[in-house]
Amino acid sequence: MGHEQGLIASVRPDGYLELFSPRTGKRHRCGPRGTTMWLALQRCDWRSELAAEEVAFRLGVDPDSIRCDIDAWISHFREAGE
Numbered sequence: 001m002g003h004e005q006g007l008i009a010s011v012r013p014d015g016y017l018e019l020f021s022p023r024t025g026k027r028h029r030c031g032p033r034g035t036t037m038w039l040a041l042q043r044c045d046w047r048s049e050l051a052a053e054e055v056a057f058r059l060g061v062d063p064d065s066i067r068c069d070i071d072a073w074i075s076h077f078r079e080a081g082e
Contacts (some may be wrong), residue, residue, distance in 0.1 A: 009038060009075065019077075028077075037070050048074060 008020045017035040019028040030038060036055055044050035052067035059066070 021077075033069075034073065037066075037073055041074075043069070 001081035004023055008022065010018050010020070011073050012018050014030070014055055017030040017038055019030065019038070020026070021028075036058065037051065040049070040054040040058075044054060048067055048070045052063045055070070056063035056066045
């Protein structure tokens with residue numbers, strides 16, 4: 001994911017992350033968890049396993065459950081053609 005793969009990220013005035021797909025014209029507003037996952041993916045070169053470890057450390061939860069969430073989140077955008 002990332003701009004090079006079709007999604008443009010921006011921070012809204014309310015502090016939430018918004019992902020925009022120029023190809024589909026859809027906008028997706030991310031809550032705190034989605035924002036945290038997006039930022040972790042960026043920092044980890046879009047590798048979900050590393051991002052899951054970072055998010056799990058920050059939230060104090062199990063990396064395996066976060067990795068499932070991240071993988072499902074990525075799949076959502078891929079399946080939507082974004």
